[in-house]
Amino acid sequence: MKKNSFFRGAAIGFLLSTIVLVGAGFIDKYYYVDKKLLAIEAVINDYFVGEVNKDKMQEGIYKGFVAGVGDVYTNYYTSEEYASFKEKSSGVYAGIGVQMTVDATDNTIVVTEVFENSPAKEVGILPKDKIIKAEGQTITGDDFENVPKMIKGPPDTTVNVSVYRPSEQKVYDLVLTRKNITYPSVSSRMLEKHIGYIKITQFEELTHEQFVKALNDLEKEKAKGIVLDLRNNPGGLLQVTTKIVDELIPKGLIVSTKDKNGKVEEIYADDTYNAIPIVVLVNGDSASASEVLSGALKDHKRAQLVGETTFGKGVVQSIVPLTDGSALKLTTAKYFTPSGVCIQGIGIEPNYKVSLTTNALTKGKLEDKEDTQLQKAIEVVKKEIK
Amino acid sequence: MKIKKIIGILTGMVVSVSVMGTIVGCNLERFTAPQYSRSKMNQLNKYLDYSFLGDMDQQKIMDSLYAGYVSGLEDPSTVYLNEEEYAAEKIFEKGQYIGTGIFFTWGISGNEIIVTQVLENSPAEKAGIKVGDKIIQIDEIGVRMANQVGLYEKLAYTGSQKVTYVIQDNSGKESRTVELVSEVIHIPGLKTEILEGNRGYIEMKTITPDTSEELAEALKSFKEKQVKDVILDVRYLTSRNLEEIVEICDLFIEDQLLFKVQDKTGNFKEYKGNAGISYDGKVVLLVNEGTSGTVEAMVSTLKEVKKMPVVGSITSGNGVVTQCIDLKDKTGVRVTTGIIYSISEVSLKGKGIAPDIAIKNTVESAVELMTSGEISLKNDAQLMKALEQF
Numbered sequence: 001m002k003k004n005s006f007f008r009g010a011a012i013g014f015l016l017s018t019i020v021l022v023g024a025g026f027i028d029k030y031y032y033v034d035k036k037l038l039a040i041e042a043v044i045n046d047y048f049v050g051e052v053n054k055d056k057m058q059e060g061i062y063k064g065f066v067a068g069v070g071d072v073y074t075n076y077y078t079s080e081e082y083a084s085f086k087e088k089s090s091g092v093y094a095g096i097g098v099q100m101t102v103d104a105t106d107n108t109i110v111v112t113e114v115f116e117n118s119p120a121k122e123v124g125i126l127p128k129d130k131i132i133k134a135e136g137q138t139i140t141g142d143d144f145e146n147v148p149k150m151i152k153g154p155p156d157t158t159v160n161v162s163v164y165r166p167s168e169q170k171v172y173d174l175v176l177t178r179k180n181i182t183y184p185s186v187s188s189r190m191l192e193k194h195i196g197y198i199k200i201t202q203f204e205e206l207t208h209e210q211f212v213k214a215l216n217d218l219e220k221e222k223a224k225g226i227v228l229d230l231r232n233n234p235g236g237l238l239q240v241t242t243k244i245v246d247e248l249i250p251k252g253l254i255v256s257t258k259d260k261n262g263k264v265e266e267i268y269a270d271d272t273y274n275a276i277p278i279v280v281l282v283n284g285d286s287a288s289a290s291e292v293l294s295g296a297l298k299d300h301k302r303a304q305l306v307g308e309t310t311f312g313k314g315v316v317q318s319i320v321p322l323t324d325g326s327a328l329k330l331t332t333a334k335y336f337t338p339s340g341v342c343i344q345g346i347g348i349e350p351n352y353k354v355s356l357t358t359n360a361l362t363k364g365k366l367e368d369k370e371d372t373q374l375q376k377a378i379e380v381v382k383k384e385i386k
Numbered sequence: 387m388k389i390k391k392i393i394g395i396l397t398g399m400v401v402s403v404s405v406m407g408t409i410v411g412c413n414l415e416r417f418t419a420p421q422y423s424r425s426k427m428n429q430l431n432k433y434l435d436y437s438f439l440g441d442m443d444q445q446k447i448m449d450s451l452y453a454g455y456v457s458g459l460e461d462p463s464t465v466y467l468n469e470e471e472y473a474a475e476k477i478f479e480k481g482q483y484i485g486t487g488i489f490f491t492w493g494i495s496g497n498e499i500i501v502t503q504v505l506e507n508s509p510a511e512k513a514g515i516k517v518g519d520k521i522i523q524i525d526e527i528g529v530r531m532a533n534q535v536g537l538y539e540k541l542a543y544t545g546s547q548k549v550t551y552v553i554q555d556n557s558g559k560e561s562r563t564v565e566l567v568s569e570v571i572h573i574p575g576l577k578t579e580i581l582e583g584n585r586g587y588i589e590m591k592t593i594t595p596d597t598s599e600e601l602a603e604a605l606k607s608f609k610e611k612q613v614k615d616v617i618l619d620v621r622y623l624t625s626r627n628l629e630e631i632v633e634i635c636d637l638f639i640e641d642q643l644l645f646k647v648q649d650k651t652g653n654f655k656e657y658k659g660n661a662g663i664s665y666d667g668k669v670v671l672l673v674n675e676g677t678s679g680t681v682e683a684m685v686s687t688l689k690e691v692k693k694m695p696v697v698g699s700i701t702s703g704n705g706v707v708t709q710c711i712d713l714k715d716k717t718g719v720r721v722t723t724g725i726i727y728s729i730s731e732v733s734l735k736g737k738g739i740a741p742d743i744a745i746k747n748t749v750e751s752a753v754e755l756m757t758s759g760e761i762s763l764k765n766d767a768q769l770m771k772a773l774e775q776f
Binding site: 014361 | 391392397427434437440448451459531533706711
């Protein structure tokens with residue numbers, strides 16, 4: 001009799017445990033995924049003609065998984081991509097100080113910009129020079145992805161570069177000493193008497209100090225009004241952007257963000273600010289941080305906007321580094337302009353709508369007088385100075 | 387008695403866990419996936435679950451995961467096909483089309499999508515949509531560059547749900563709402579025309595099992611009109627049909643080696659033309675970066691064997707043979723099963739075929755396409771260049 005209850009108990013225990021284990025342990029959410037991946041792997045083993053790189057396929061799984069949420073701003077970065085991303089946002093890297101692109105007409109790599117105070121400037125490299133050799137290797141447009149790796153390196157080390165100058169039909173073999181290059185995200189000049197011009201190409205770690213310096217330089221040159229050009233600026237670091245807004249508006253709300261769990265964060269400007277009249281230039285490619293800046297200035301009536309409706313990116317991303325060097329970038333919050341508007345998918349309307357002609361849009365470099373958007377901005381800022 | 391029962395239950399559980407543990411231990415490879423790290427996947431999932439501001443469609447995420455896995459092969463011709471794509475693939479293999487019938491490009495301002503082509507007998511044509519019309523909204527998504535991803539999904543959708551388009555006519559004044567459902571549409575394989583100087587022009591739009599016959603007919607018809615010089619335009623033509631390409635090459639080449647295909651074992655299979663009459667007029671080929679797949683075998687063959695002049699821009703470099711494999715759950719994988727080589731043993735995968743006369747279409751033609759949806763003959767620099775070759 002006593003033994004019966006023991007065995008009954010044992011049977012119940014065994015049955016219950018088995019059910020729970022089988023249910024929870026084996027038919028877990030990865031069971032079907034694993035099974036299907038095995039099936040796909042079998043197909044590739046049986047049929048595929050070509051090289052199989054298992055590491056790349058594994059990275060593909062993570063990339064695909066994250067991309068599957070369907071948000072263009074939410075991605076998985078491999079450790080290489082993450083390192084490159086960090087460098088780009090820092091605005092500093094050790095190299096020779098040139099901006100390059102591929103010239104598709106003859107499949108060569110051509111210099112588009114030479115940065116001030118850079119090793120490239122010192123040895124006399126000019127825009128339009130073609131980089132034909134780096135460290136002894138002949139390079140063509142096909143090598144564009146790898147050229148930065150060949151040219152960049154620890155500061156104070158040397159690199160051999162050969163350039164071909166089409167205007168002289170000469171080849172120059174040069175030896176350059178790498179230096180820490182500050183990527184210039186801000187450029188400035190005087191447009192006419194009393195009107196200064198500042199262009200911000202992207203918001204990186206050093207952009208705020210570069211902006212303050214530019215503003216000071218222009219004021220020294222007797223600028224009484226500024227045209228701030230944010231056209232084609234895709235955005236960047238939010239903290240840097242809010243610091244720039246802080247320079248320009250008196251006490252007030254710059255931007256607020258709200259995350260998935262309803263948590264709200266607000267960023268305010270302090271009392272001190274520069275009251276110089278400003279007009280901001282924007283277009284359809286002014287996005288994200290550019291919209292935070294122009295949205296704040298517009299809502300506080302601190303500056304009028306000239307150009308076209310902005311891109312419409314009203315969401316903020318966070319980056320989560322993973323333990324193996326890779327990272328996850330994901331959309332974590334919406335942001336709202338001071339007047340409480342989320343511009344996602346809508347953009348910010350300018351006060352003055354001016355579009356460039358189709359012809360002007362296809363030109364590489366526009367003369368000031370052909371730039372109708374710039375001309376309108378100058379007209380508007382002149383009125384404000386009076 | 388209660389205590390005995392409890393001890394019994396506990397013993398039963400311990401036995402169960404031990405037995406299960408042993409089974410799992412012996413079969414460990416079968417229960418963990420070698421393709422990825424579970425802990426990393428858990429990490430990613432945890433962050434997304436907790437912080438991602440947006441909806442997560444589990445089916446879509448899984449399909450995207452499999453697609454990502456296959457894309458790690460870095461072969462544009464080898465892809466995972468989800469349920470909708472797998473069904474559509476069957477249609478594409480036959481050279482037919484499934485969709486709304488709209489071909490498009492982005493307007494220059496980035497705020498509108500311009501219709502560049504409306505297929506005959508398509509749902510779009512029946513709804514009165516015309517070339518040059520502007521699409522300003524699709525379902526709940528406004529047309530802006532910021533919404534690209536969602537917009538492309540809707541435009542490429544081939545399933546049975548209806549999609550709502552808001553169309554603005556060319557003048558920009560009136561707009562109307564149209565609902566479209568994808569349909570299978572038979573595309574005419576060729577479009578023929580006689581151009582100035584009595585030159586024949588054949589635009590090949592798709593490759594179906596009837597294309598070689600249609601082409602033979604078109605050439606015959608030209609001959610009857612005393613037209614012997616012909617431009618064969620295969621720009622933007624893509625195909626995975628190898629058999630029909632052999633038939634087409636056959637029209638121009640007699641008993642000779644056309645091209646070879648290398649299989650998984652490394653062996654080459656040779657494809658030869660049949661003895662018989664071949665076309666004796668002068669033919670010039672027009673190609674560009676949209677010339678892709680088995681079509682590249684045709685271009686390489688006509689260029690190397692028949693010495694036909696090739697005008698335009700370099701082809702896409704996807705000269706491979708593929709097969710669609712069923713994964714038995716309504717999804718599938720399209721796999722590269724062979725690499726096509728020219729008779730001079732140059733691989734057509736990776737690097738495209740360079741034209742004899744390289745010429746790009748101009749900025750003017752791109753602008754014309756973006757503003758009106760069409761490119762007129764005088765703006766088609768590649769076609770004008772081809773005409774000079776006779």
